[in-house]
Amino acid sequence: MxxxxxxxxxxxxxPSARNLLLLIAAALGIAAISAVxxxxxxxxxxxxxIWAREIGHLSLNTTTGSTIKPLPMLVMAPFASFGDxxxxxxxxxxxxxxxxxxxxxxxxxxxxxxxxxxxxxxVSTLMIPLAADSAVNGYTEPLIILLTLTAAAELILKRxxxxxxVMVLIGLIRPEVWPFVxxxxxxxxxxxxxxxxxxxxxxxxxxxxxxxLGWVGSGRPLGxxxxxQIVLGGDDVLRQALTGxxxxxxxxxxxxxxxxxxxxxxxxxxxxxxxxxxxxxVTVMTLLxxxxxxxxxxxxxxxxxxxxxAWGLTESIGLLTSVTAKRLAAGIVVFGLAFSAMFxxxxxxxxxxxxxTYSKAADQMKGAIALAGGRDQVLAVGKPxxxxxxxxxxxxxxxxxxxxxxxxIWRVDWFTSTKLPTIxxxxxxxxxxxxxxIPRQFxxxxxxxxxPWQVMRAERAVANNR
Numbered sequence: 001m002x003x004x005x006x007x008x009x010x011x012x013x014x015p016s017a018r019n020l021l022l023l024i025a026a027a028l029g030i031a032a033i034s035a036v037x038x039x040x041x042x043x044x045x046x047x048x049x050i051w052a053r054e055i056g057h058l059s060l061n062t063t064t065g066s067t068i069k070p071l072p073m074l075v076m077a078p079f080a081s082f083g084d085x086x087x088x089x090x091x092x093x094x095x096x097x098x099x100x101x102x103x104x105x106x107x108x109x110x111x112x113x114x115x116x117x118x119x120x121x122x123v124s125t126l127m128i129p130l131a132a133d134s135a136v137n138g139y140t141e142p143l144i145i146l147l148t149l150t151a152a153a154e155l156i157l158k159r160x161x162x163x164x165x166v167m168v169l170i171g172l173i174r175p176e177v178w179p180f181v182x183x184x185x186x187x188x189x190x191x192x193x194x195x196x197x198x199x200x201x202x203x204x205x206x207x208x209x210x211x212x213l214g215w216v217g218s219g220r221p222l223g224x225x226x227x228x229q230i231v232l233g234g235d236d237v238l239r240q241a242l243t244g245x246x247x248x249x250x251x252x253x254x255x256x257x258x259x260x261x262x263x264x265x266x267x268x269x270x271x272x273x274x275x276x277x278x279x280x281x282v283t284v285m286t287l288l289x290x291x292x293x294x295x296x297x298x299x300x301x302x303x304x305x306x307x308x309x310a311w312g313l314t315e316s317i318g319l320l321t322s323v324t325a326k327r328l329a330a331g332i333v334v335f336g337l338a339f340s341a342m343f344x345x346x347x348x349x350x351x352x353x354x355x356x357t358y359s360k361a362a363d364q365m366k367g368a369i370a371l372a373g374g375r376d377q378v379l380a381v382g383k384p385x386x387x388x389x390x391x392x393x394x395x396x397x398x399x400x401x402x403x404x405x406x407x408x409i410w411r412v413d414w415f416t417s418t419k420l421p422t423i424x425x426x427x428x429x430x431x432x433x434x435x436x437x438i439p440r441q442f443x444x445x446x447x448x449x450x451x452p453w454q455v456m457r458a459e460r461a462v463a464n465n466r
Contacts, residue, residue, distance in 0.1 A: 023100070023103060024096070024100065027096040027099040027100050028092060028093075028096045030095075030096075030099060031091075031092045031093070031094075031095035031096035031098075031099060032088075032092045034095050035088050035091040035092045035095065036088075038136070038352070038355065038356060038359055039084075039087070039088065039091065039359055039363065040087075040091075040138075040355070040358065040359030040362045040363065040394075041087055041090070041091060041137065041138040041394075042137030042138060042139060043066065043389075043390050043391075043392070043393050043394075044066040044069075044139060044393075045072070045087075045090065045091075045094075045137060045138040045139060046087070046393035046394050046396075046397050047065040047066040047393045047403060048066070048068075048069050048072040048073050048076065048090070049072075049076060049080060049086050049087050049090065049397055050065070050393060050396055050397055050402065050403055051065070051068065051073045051217070052072065052073045052074075052075075052076035052077045052079075052080040052086055053077075053080035053081065053086070053397075053400075054217075054402065055073060055074070055077040055080075055213075056077050056078070056080050056081050057081075059402075060213065060216050060217040061217055061218075061402050061403075061404060062213070062214065062217030062218045063217070063218045063219075063404065064402075064403045064404045065392075065393060065403040066393075068210070068213055068214060068217065069140060069172070069173050070172040070173075070206075070209050070210050070213050071140070071143075071169060071172035071173050072090055072140065072173075073213065074172070074209075075090075075093075076089065076090050087138070087397075090138055091138045093143070094134075094135055094138045094139065094140070094142055094143060095135045095136075095138075095142070097135070097142040097143040097145075097146045098131060098132065098134075098135035098142035100146055101125045101126060101128075101131065101142055101145050101146050101149070101303075102122035102123070102125050102126045103122070104125065104145070104146050104149035104150050104153070105118075105121040105122045105123075105124065105125030105126070105149055105303075105306060105307055105310075106118045106119065106121055106122035106125075107149070107150075107153050108121060108149045108152055108153045108156070108307050109121025109122065109307050109310055109311065111153055111156045111157070112156075112267070112268065112307065112308075112311045113310075113311045113314050113315055114314075116314045116317075116318075117310050117311050117314040117315070120310035120313060120314055120333070121306065121307045121310040121311070123310075123337060124245065124246070124249045124252075124306035124307065124309055124310050124337075125145065125149065125303065125306050125307065127245075127246050127249075127306075127337070127340060127341060127344055128145065128244070128245065128299075128302050128303065128306055129243065129244065129245075129246070129302075129344070129347075130244070130295055130296055130299065130302070131145060131299075132344070132347075132348045132351065133347075133348070133351045134296065134299075136348075136351055136352060136355045137355060139296065140173045141296050141299040143173070144170060144173055144174060144299045144300060144303075145299050145300070145302070145303040147166050147167075147169055147170045148170060148299070148300040148303045148304065149303050149304075149307065150166050151163045151164075151166040151167050151170070152271060152304065152307075154166060155184075156267060158193075160184070160188045160193045160194055161188075161193075161194055161198065161202070163184070164181060164184060164185065164188070164194075164199075164202045164203075165202065167180065167181050167184070168181065168202060168205050168206050170300070171205075171206030171207070171210075172206050172209060172210065174297065174299075174300070175206075175207070175210060176278065176281050176282060176285070176291075176297065176300075177206075177300070178203075178206060178207055179281070180274065180277075180278075181202065181203050181206070182203050185199040185200075185202065185203045186199075240295040240298060244295070244298055244301065244302035244305065245302060245305050245306055245309055246336070246337070246340035246344075247336060247340065248309075248313070248332075248333055248336030248337055248339075248340065249305070249306055249309035249310065249313075250305075250309065251309070251312075251313070251336075252308070252309030252310060252311070252312035252313035252316075253272075253305050253308055253309040253312060254312070255312035255313060255315070255316045256268060256272065256308045256309060256311050256312030256315070257272060257312070258312075259312060259315050259316065260272065268308065268311060271304050271307075271308055272304070272308055274304060275300075275301040275304040275305050275308070276301075278298070278300050278301040278304075279298060279301050282297050282298060282301075313333055316329070317329045317330055317333070360451070361451065361452050361453070362391070362394050364450055364451030364452065364453060365391070365394060365395060365398055365425070365453060366398060367450040367451060367453075368425055368450040368451070368453035368455050369398060369399065369425075370450075371447060371448045371449075371450045371455050372423050372425075372447055372455045375398075375399050375400065378399065378423045379399065379401070379405075381422055381423050381457065382422035382423070383405060383406070383407055383422055384399065384405075384406055384407070384422060384423045384424075384425065385406070385407045385408065385422050385423070385424045385425070385458065386406060386407075386408055386424075386425045386426075387408070387424065387425065387426035388408065389408045391408075391425075392406050392407075392408050395425065407422075422457075422458050423447075423455065423456070423457060423458070424444060424455075424456040424457070424458040425453055425454070425455055425456075426453070426454045426456065442458050442459065443458070443459055444456040444457065444458050444459075445457045445459075
């Protein structure tokens with residue numbers, strides 16, 4: 001199968017502007033329906049919504065919570081003062097990005113190796129293990145994958161400035177992309193593809209915005225909190241990288257590396273080198289305790305690996321001389337994808353079921369707050385406590401307070417440092433996530449129950465002097 005890399009200045013079979021707009025509109029529509037049917041966000045996403053609201057109120061405080069993500073914070077700031085509009089809009093965008101990922105994979109695949117590579121790239125992109133779960137929770141990984149594949153395609157099409165601007169958006173989510181932007185900027189200036197002043201502005205844009213928000217919110221340039229982050233080892237990061245694509249695509253990545261070296265295919269080698277460099281960067285940052293090494297941080301590398309694996313498989317099949325051999329190889333690829341898809345659908349089903357329970361409990365939290373007398377009464381009693389750390393940001397959003405305005409007894413010392421009495425909101429582990437037992441030195445009085453939630457008044461127990 002001949003490579004189309006030499007036609008990189010013209011996009012083959014590119015969609016018209018009208019069709020592209022229709023595709024985006026359809027993705028947004030479907031995503032909006034899913035956001036209505038299955039609302040709610042994960043812990044990190046609720047944190048970004050709170051910080052978006054605080055940006056609008058000029059009271060940003062990022063000392064407690066997740067790590068900051070300037071893109072969702074800035075994009076949602078205009079919506080954050082209108083009730084639950086910001087969570088709905090963000091969840092719609094995150095899930096629309098997931099639906100658009102296959103198109104981005106198809107587009108890059110068509111630039112690398114034609115229609116079969118494009119089709120397989122679309123499928124492999126959709127099957128990136130972490131993408132679906134992230135879309136369900138409203139996390140940024142689907143958007144990162146979409147932007148990564150778009151930036152790669154723009155670079156192949158020699159649209160350097162447009163590619164760098166897309167990478168700036170990625171840089172407002174993942175700081176690991178900053179050195180890659182710098183390398184491209186130097187290459188673009190030396191090749192007279194971009195003026196020096198534009199290259200400097202684009203290169204510094206994401207770091208400047210990130211550090212400004214970090215400094216304003218926490219007094220630290222990178223901002224955010226390391227609260228609750230479990231730092232992995234370098235070997236854990238490498239293991240996660242190896243499982244970041246389905247097995248048949250992983251075989252394709254190996255074939256792509258061999259073929260790219262034999263064919264001296266510079267574009268494929270550069271894309272593969274970029275993916276490998278990203279994994280190594282995350283690994284080094286994890287070893288230096290600059291990153292927790294979460295598998296979600298590998299999303300850009302996994303996106304590129306998915307398309308490269310598709311190229312490796314289709315290119316290898318194209319080199320076979322026998323029609324029978326080609327059909328057999330294609331059948332093996334289809335079987336491998338179907339086999340992985342079966343397990344992927346099971347995993348997605350479990351994720352959806354788990355999140356549906358989580359989402360329903362989060363929605364019923366409003367009723368629990370009302371049962372306690374409403375927001376003002378909850379805050380008047382004392383700083384509220386939610387009985388599992390994963391609900392802190394959701395409760396803070398519902399009460400319209402900073403994340404520091406809510407406590408959890410995930411760690412007993414946080415609870416003991418809380419001024420009592422206070423309202424304690426608790427739910428079974430299966431309904432609401434991990435929680436700790438109430439320390440014995442405190443007594444609780446049940447106010448009532450709403451759905452899975454128990455609402456209690458917590459006070460310090462009177463010492464027994466007998």
